[in-house]
Amino acid sequence: MIRHTTKLAWFFSSLMVKRWMLPQLDVRPVVAELFLTDNCNLRCISCACWRTETPSELSRQEWFDVIQQLGDLGFVKLNFTGGEALLRPDVLDIVHYASSHTDARLHLNTNAILLTPKMSQELIDAGIRSFNVSFDGATPGMHDHIRGQRGAFELTMEHFRELVRLRDKYHLQLRMCFTVLRKNLCELVDIAKLAQELRVRLFFNVVTDHTFLFRGYNIVSLGNVDDGNLDAELNRLLEWKRKKPKFLPRYSVLCYIGDHFKDQLQKDLPCTEANLKLMVHSQGQVGGCWAHDPPFSVREEPIARIIASEKFRRIQTDLFFKRCRGCGSNHSLNLKLEPRALMYDALWEAGLFNKRRRIFAERNLPVRRAGVGV
Ligand SMILES: C[S@@+](CC[C@H](N)C(=O)[O-])C[C@H]1O[C@@H](n2cnc3c(N)ncnc32)[C@H](O)[C@@H]1O
Numbered sequence: 394m395i396r397h398t399t400k401l402a403w404f405f406s407s408l409m410v411k412r413w414m415l416p417q418l419d420v421r422p423v424v425a426e427l428f429l430t431d432n433c434n435l436r437c438i439s440c441a442c443w444r445t446e447t448p449s450e451l452s453r454q455e456w457f458d459v460i461q462q463l464g465d466l467g468f469v470k471l472n473f474t475g476g477e478a479l480l481r482p483d484v485l486d487i488v489h490y491a492s493s494h495t496d497a498r499l500h501l502n503t504n505a506i507l508l509t510p511k512m513s514q515e516l517i518d519a520g521i522r523s524f525n526v527s528f529d530g531a532t533p534g535m536h537d538h539i540r541g542q543r544g545a546f547e548l549t550m551e552h553f554r555e556l557v558r559l560r561d562k563y564h565l566q567l568r569m570c571f572t573v574l575r576k577n578l579c580e581l582v583d584i585a586k587l588a589q590e591l592r593v594r595l596f597f598n599v600v601t602d603h604t605f606l607f608r609g610y611n612i613v614s615l616g617n618v619d620d621g622n623l624d625a626e627l628n629r630l631l632e633w634k635r636k637k638p639k640f641l642p643r644y645s646v647l648c649y650i651g652d653h654f655k656d657q658l659q660k661d662l663p664c665t666e667a668n669l670k671l672m673v674h675s676q677g678q679v680g681g682c683w684a685h686d687p688p689f690s691v692r693e694e695p696i697a698r699i700i701a702s703e704k705f706r707r708i709q710t711d712l713f714f715k716r717c718r719g720c721g722s723n724h725s726l727n728l729k730l731e732p733r734a735l736m737y738d739a740l741w742e743a744g745l746f747n748k749r750r751r752i753f754a755e756r757n758l759p760v761r762r763a764g765v766g767v
């Protein structure tokens with residue numbers, strides 16, 4: 394645990410040096426995002442995973458090998474995700490391998506459809522200690538419509554309540570993830586109330602069609618929000634947050650979300666994703682961000698060689714300074730590292746203003762290299 398904290402503290406300090414003093418500084422990833430499968434059991438209108446069958450995904454043995462390499466490299470956190478990771482019949486073996494061959498903290502993203510009480514217990518026994526569960530609506534009508542399956546809300550909710558019951562016993566970290574899109578804006582306050590009732594932290598994703606899982610299929614139209622409506626709903630949420638702030642996203646996050654739909658890049662806010670995370674895709678491709686096509690593969694070379702390569706480091710730097718199309722991924726962490734956002738959070742907390750405002754102008758950071766194509 395102390396080793397993890399020290400490593401993360403070193404990572405974030407180095408990133409600040411890169412941000413403000415040494416833009417070319419090599420800051421290596423310490424978290425891995427493992428896409429165990431790109432296939433899925435739901436049919437979310439915002440997502441492309443379920444629309445085609447992804448063949449030739451990494452086998453159990455190949456995942457063991459990837460995890461062993463990540464453990465040897467000292468990665469502090471492994472996030473299992475997808476698609477729907479629980480669809481893999483060998484998911485427990487893979488998680489168990491990770492807990493017995495690395496000392497990384499283990500996390501799972503899931504739609505919770507297959508997260509029965511038995512499965513929750515088995516995952517916890519295998520070593521998972523934090524869970525993100527997706528809710529795209531606060532009501533069955535909205536959630537089921539976006540998730541493309543009648544009854545999904547009821548099942549997800551039932552499974553999630555059981556997980557909440559296990560939280561204290563196993564010191565679990567739980568988050569509810571709500572992807573903001575045109576159709577569910579009207580339920581922002583309701584999802585906030587639901588998270589507060591369950592005493593679970595609420596995290597907002599923002600819809601995009603730029604990242605590899607969500608490209609095409611008219612997903613872009615889900616981001617066509619009416620400015621007035623968006624402002625009104627975010628301000629309503631801010632009013633609620635003023636009365637009852639616990640478990641809700643920070644002021645700067647709500648400002649960021651409001652601007653995302655006009656400006657997915659918000660260029661003067663650097664993006665930590667590619668430096669923080671190594672993404673290992675279900676067929677073995679490796680990259681460091683959600684919208685940049687992964688140019689490497691674990692099927693072709695060892696991970697140590699990939700992350701030490703000049704090409705990987707150059708891409709990381711380009712992405713950190715937002716020489717990308719932008720996608721809004723992990724904006725919450727990016728904002729936490731940005732003094733301007735922290736200042737606005739503090740001013741809002743102090744009651745100096747109430748409504749949402751634009752924090753990041755469309756101002757370019759100095760360009761030191763040609764941008765990567767995304
Ligand atoms: C791809 S899913 C993978 C894990 C799992 N299947 C789930 O739904 O939680 C991860 C997150 O992406 C979000 N998401 C889906 N479509 C999106 C889009 N077009 N843009 C941004 N996030 C999206 C989902 O709501 C979910 O919270």
Ligand code: SF4
Nearest residue numbers: 433435437440476504
């Ligand atoms: S968002 Fe998650 S649950 Fe929905 S289709 Fe995509 S991978 Fe499946």
Ligand code: SF4
Nearest residue numbers: 664682684712717720
């Ligand atoms: S904002 Fe840019 S660098 Fe960050 S994850 Fe999205 S595309 Fe990648």
